[in-house]
Amino acid sequence: MQTKIFDTSEIPAAAALLRQGQLVAFPTETVYGLGAVINNETAVKNVYQAKGRPSDNPLIVHVATPEMVWQYAQPNKLAQQLMTRFWPGPLTIILPLKPQSLLAVVTGGLTTAAFRMPDNSATLTLIKETGIPIVGPSANTSGKPSPTTAQHVYHDLAGKIAGILDDGPTKVGLESTVIDLSVQPAAILRPGYLTASALTPILGEVETEQHHVAANVVPKAPGMKYKHYAPNAQVVIVAPAVDFTAAVQATRRQVSGPLGVLAFDDQLRQIAAAGNHAPAVVTFALGDDLEQAAQELFAGLRAFDDQPAIKTILAAGVPETGLGIAYMNRLKKAAGGQFFSFDSGEK
Numbered sequence: 001m002q003t004k005i006f007d008t009s010e011i012p013a014a015a016a017l018l019r020q021g022q023l024v025a026f027p028t029e030t031v032y033g034l035g036a037v038i039n040n041e042t043a044v045k046n047v048y049q050a051k052g053r054p055s056d057n058p059l060i061v062h063v064a065t066p067e068m069v070w071q072y073a074q075p076n077k078l079a080q081q082l083m084t085r086f087w088p089g090p091l092t093i094i095l096p097l098k099p100q101s102l103l104a105v106v107t108g109g110l111t112t113a114a115f116r117m118p119d120n121s122a123t124l125t126l127i128k129e130t131g132i133p134i135v136g137p138s139a140n141t142s143g144k145p146s147p148t149t150a151q152h153v154y155h156d157l158a159g160k161i162a163g164i165l166d167d168g169p170t171k172v173g174l175e176s177t178v179i180d181l182s183v184q185p186a187a188i189l190r191p192g193y194l195t196a197s198a199l200t201p202i203l204g205e206v207e208t209e210q211h212h213v214a215a216n217v218v219p220k221a222p223g224m225k226y227k228h229y230a231p232n233a234q235v236v237i238v239a240p241a242v243d244f245t246a247a248v249q250a251t252r253r254q255v256s257g258p259l260g261v262l263a264f265d266d267q268l269r270q271i272a273a274a275g276n277h278a279p280a281v282v283t284f285a286l287g288d289d290l291e292q293a294a295q296e297l298f299a300g301l302r303a304f305d306d307q308p309a310i311k312t313i314l315a316a317g318v319p320e321t322g323l324g325i326a327y328m329n330r331l332k333k334a335a336g337g338q339f340f341s342f343d344s345g346e347k
């Protein structure tokens with residue numbers, strides 16, 4: 001199958017493919033999603049197949065208006081308030097369903113489902129033109145970093161999907177915050193750009209325990225899901241309190257090939273000033289603030305896959321507050337939890 005790239009003037013053609021049961025990747029403010037209409041079982045199954053995703057991991061239903069949700073979910077005042085405040089935006093809301101309202105292939109057989117109205121006008125138009133909500137897991141091969149450009153999607157899924165709607169790089173760069181309103185108190189299942197402190201004015205108490213999703217969705221072997229967002233090289237996190245330049249020098253002595261470095265601009269300047277340059281040290285810049293770093297993280301992780309000689313990547317850790325919680329959640333998964341330390345040799 002040839003994968004067609006659509007620009008935002010070609011939304012009707014992309015919508016037509018979706019209505020025919022084809023897969024079309026779409027932009028959002030967080031990451032690109034892999035779309036299929038929610039009422040076509042074969043199309044939704046093909047989403048899992050194209051990604052290589054385990055079929056028990058439920059999908060987010062993407063809507064163009066808050067009203068679209070209430071055809072499927074049970075009425076919920078708090079959800080309505082969240083939607084008014086944060087939609088369109090990077091917040092996914094899990095709600096109890098009306099009986100038989102969604103295919104089991106969408107929900108993973110659960111009695112709840114995840115809903116989200118993304119903040120991207122091309123995609124909102126796409127959903128409206130399609131006339132029905134679309135599922136949308138991140139449009140990457142399962143286990144790889146989520147795609148923040150149409151080119152990332154093409155790299156992973158070319159030949160497996162009918163189209164990609166290209167609206168340039170995504171703004172937020174990390175997937176949406178997932179809040180579960182089917183439990184009391186409400187629980188954040190996945191941290192994102194919107195933090196607990198943004199949600200508590202509406203929800204009151206918010207549980208932020210992060211094991212929830214794994215416990216809920218993959219009860220058998222949550223540990224096997226731990227490494228995710230992973231490039232081919234081993235990622236090692238440099239904690240914010242550690243001198244990054246010293247970590248680079250120490251690690252250079254341990255690795256045979258080039259060393260990958262994913263760091264903030266000021267860290268890169270210091271690393272270069274200490275005499276660490278290409279080809280021995282290959283860098284990717286995260287910018288100079290956390291918002292930029294969140295936006296660039298997945299692109300940075302992917303960039304090193306172009307250079308197979310790189311076996312180790314040192315990546316900048318940040319304090320786990322605010323957006324730093326979501327950033328570190330993804331980076332720890334990419335690293336399989338590995339942090340740099342001076343006493344344990346390379347890692």
Ligand code: TXA
Binds near residue numbers: 092176
């Ligand atoms: O930003 C995003 O949310 C992106 C863009 C494309 O919208 N989508 C995305 O989808 O990240 P995905 O499939 O990669 O992540 C959805 C997460 C998974 O962790 C899944 O287990 C969880 O939401 N989820 C979905 N439905 C659920 C449910 N009913 N109960 C608990 N967790 C659920």
Ligand code: MG
Binds near residue numbers: 146
């Ligand atoms: Mg994903």
